[in-house]
Amino acid sequence: MIDLHNHIVRYVVPVHRTEPDVSIAVQMARIAEEDGVRIIVSTPHLRPDRLGDRVPEIVELMSEGVVRLNQILRDREIDVEVVGGAEIQLTEDLPELASAGLLPTLGDGRHLLIELPIASYAGYAEQVLFELQLQGFTPVIAHFERLADAPVQEIQPEDLVQRGMKLQTNCRSLKGKRGREVKRAAEYLHRNNLAAGLGSDAHNPDSAPPRMSWSRKTIERLGGPGAFERITWERPLAIIGR
Numbered sequence: 080m081i082d083l084h085n086h087i088v089r090y091v092v093p094v095h096r097t098e099p100d101v102s103i104a105v106q107m108a109r110i111a112e113e114d115g116v117r118i119i120v121s122t123p124h125l126r127p128d129r130l131g132d133r134v135p136e137i138v139e140l141m142s143e144g145v146v147r148l149n150q151i152l153r154d155r156e157i158d159v160e161v162v163g164g165a166e167i168q169l170t171e172d173l174p175e176l177a178s179a180g181l182l183p184t185l186g187d188g189r190h191l192l193i194e195l196p197i198a199s200y201a202g203y204a205e206q207v208l209f210e211l212q213l214q215g216f217t218p219v220i221a222h223f224e225r226l227a228d229a230p231v232q233e234i235q236p237e238d239l240v241q242r243g244m245k246l247q248t249n250c251r252s253l254k255g256k257r258g259r260e261v262k263r264a265a266e267y268l269h270r271n272n273l274a275a276g277l278g279s280d281a282h283n284p285d286s287a288p289p290r291m292s293w294s295r296k297t298i299e300r301l302g303g304p305g306a307f308e309r310i311t312w313e314r315p316l317a318i319i320g321r
């Protein structure tokens with residue numbers, strides 16, 4: 080499997096409030112390996128409005144973290160590869176940051192994992208997404224189903240897909256831990272073949288671990304035979320440019 084959304088790198092480099100602790104990163108990678116994950120896409124939060132002029136420094140740290148983490152995993156013979164990326168908060172200056180080369184793509188492709196504002200659908204969101212597309216990037220909307228909770232229901236997943244964007248979904252949303260609306264929205268995406276990738280959105284080894292295989296049955300029941308393979312391998316493989 081490819082885990083398209085994972086915060087493991089915060090335990091390797093100080094890209095977040097969390098204190099780095101390599102032993103936790105190793106623990107998470109072992110859980111992923113045992114679960115059948117072969118590629119983790121590293122997607123730490125990139126929040127330009129909080130970082131201000133520290134964006135270049137943090138982006139640099141993020142890619143350094145990927146290199147370091149791969150070395151750590153090789154040293155311990157953990158059969159998981161980590162590729163770069165970020166969970167990029169949607170802000171008005173994204174097109175500017177993109178043209179300055181400051182937005183980490185998912186792997187080697189031209190895809191950007193974008194977190195839409197959950198409290199309100201910012202008026203500029205559509206414009207920003209479109210401008211990123213004009214620069215040749217494909218926005219992948221992070222855990223799209225979680226927007227079911229927000230006052231943004233006017234965004235139809237079909238519209239975004241039709242406009243060339245992709246939708247990532249969290250496997251944990253299927254457990255209903257984010258509420259019934261989010262669970263229903265996730266089921267809708269799987270039933271209608273609208274998900275381009277699955278993520279664990281792992282934050283730690285305990286309450287948000289990097290496991291995804293448990294969702295195979297549910298996803299195949301919703302999307303039919305082959306659905307799980309499609310969103311945990313075929314589609315994300317193309318997203319990371321392999």
Ligand SMILES: [Fe+2]
Nearest residue numbers: 084086166280
């Ligand atoms: Fe996340």
